[in-house]
Every structure is written in C-alpha cells, then in structure tokens.
Amino acid sequence: xxxxxxxxxxxxxxxxxxxxxxxxxxxxxxxxxxxxxxxxxxxxxxxxxxxxxxxxxxxxxxxxxxxxxxxxxxxxxxxxxxxxxxxxxxxxxxxxxx
Numbered sequence: 814x815x816x817x818x819x820x821x822x823x824x825x826x827x828x829x830x831x832x833x834x835x836x837x838x839x840x841x842x843x844x845x846x847x848x849x850x851x852x853x854x855x856x857x858x859x860x861x862x863x864x865x866x867x868x869x870x871x872x873x874x875x876x877x878x879x880x881x882x883x884x885x886x887x888x889x890x891x892x893x894x895x896x897x898x899x900x901x902x903x904x905x906x907x908x909x910x911x
Contacts, residue, residue, distance in 0.1 A: 814836055814898045815834070815895060816902065817903075818903045819904050820905060823861075826854075827857055833850065836849075841890060841891045842887060844887040847887075860873075861904065869883060871907075873904065874904075874907050876902075876905060877892050877900065878900055
C-alpha cells in the first residue's frame with residue numbers, strides 16, 4: 814500500500830481527508846501511482862498531468878523520501894520506503910508569482 818498526501822485543494826476536489834492509500838498492480842512507479850490515483854478519484858484526472866501528453870503539470874511537484882522526484886522518469890521505481898508504505902508520496906502545489 815502506498816500512502817499519498819495531496820494538497821488541500823486536491824483533497825477537496827477528490828472529496829477526501831488526510832492521506833490516500835493506494836494498492837498498485839505491478840511495479841511501484843510514479844506512472845502507476847498517478848494512474849491508480851486518477852482511476853480511484855476521477856475528479857483528479859488532468860490536474861496532476863496533462864491528459865494528452867501525460868507530462869506533469871508545471872506547478873505540481875512530487876516528493877518522496879526527502880527527494881524531489883518531479884523531474885524523474887515516470888517509469889523509474891519509487892523509493893523503497895514509499896513503495897512499502899513506510900513514507901508517503903507527497904504531491905505539492907508549487908507557488909508562482911512576482
């Protein structure tokens with residue numbers, strides 16, 4: 814089971830409180846995790862990734878095990894501590910402005 818922490822606006826959109834727990838079929842990768850998250854919470858479809866290219870949205874960042882995974886390959890394995898559920902996968906809305 815993988816634990817996912819969503820920012821408040823996405824928790825409201827998905828109508829969840831606190832962490833989301835997901836079971837993945839197959840290897841634990843960003844792609845598999847985001848596919849499972851969007852399948853379970855269809856309201857999130859297109860908010861984290863572009864629905865056509867599947868690329869991460871510019872103002873969304875992914876963190877796990879103290880690392881910024883935002884620019885990692887979506888098919889790279891997640892850190893073992895995240896895949897085991899010991900640590901959460903964090904989805905963070907980036908700040909922009911001037």
